[in-house]
Amino acid sequence: MARRSARSAFLPDAYVFPGGAVEPADGAPQMARFLDRVPENVGAGIVVAALRELFEEAGMLFGRTHEGTPLSDRDVAEARHERSARATFEDILQRRQWQLCASRLVYYSRWLTPPIDVTRRFDTHFFIAEAEGDSRASADAVEMHDGVWVSPAEALARGSQAVWTLVFPTLRHLERLTAFSSLAALRAHTNGRSPQPVMPIVDTNGAIRIPPELEKW
Secondary structure, three states: OEEEOOOOOOOOOEEEOOOOOOOHHHHOHHHHHHEOOOOOOOOHHHHHHHHHHHHHHHOOOOEEOOOOOEOOHHHHHHHHHHHHOOOOHHHHHHHHOOEEOHHHOEEEEEEEOOOOOOOOOOEEEEEEOOOOOOOOOOOOOOOEEOOOOOOHHHHHHHHHOOOOEOOHHHHHHHHHHOOOOOHHHHHHHHOOOOOOEEOOEEOOOOOEEOOHHHOOO
C-alpha cells in the first residue's frame, strides 16, 4: 500500500492500493497484443491500465522479455525512468519486445460510487496478484508516497489508530483479506470468482454500508 500525495485533488494522504484511471491509450486495439492472455470477464484496456499503474506507482511490472524470462529489477527501473521522461507505455513495450503477464492478475471485485452529491464518481476494478520471486516495490514519490508491504491486519490497526487514513472500499477489502491465512487459501477463494458490482449505501446520517444482498461480495 502507499499514501496518496497530499496535493491530490481526491483522497489526499489516504493509504490505498496502487491504481488509477484507464487512459485512452490503454484501450487501444494494438495494446491487446502485448497481453499473454485477454481476460473474458473484464476489458483488455482495464487490465492494461492495472498493469501500467502498478508499474508507474509501485515500480512493479508483471512481464516477460521476448525470450520468455522474467523482467529484472534493472529492466523495470530503466523502463520506469523512460516512462517518467514521457515515453509511452506502448513505446516501452514495443521497443523492448516485452509481453505483459495479464495471466498473473485475478479479477477480484468491482465497486461503484453511490449516486450522492460528489464531484467524482468511480467504477473501480480490483485485482489480486502474487509478486514474483524477490520483486521489489517502490512508490513513485509523485502520486504515491511511503510505499510499504504490510499485512491486512496491520493496515487495519494503523487505520483504527488514526495513523493511516483508510476509505470505505479499502477497509472492506482489507477486512476480507484478513480472513485468509495464506496465499494458497486466498487463491482457492478466488478460483472461479465472477465479481458482481458493489454499490454502497450512504444513510441519511452519512454512514456508509453495503446492501444486505451484497454482504458476501
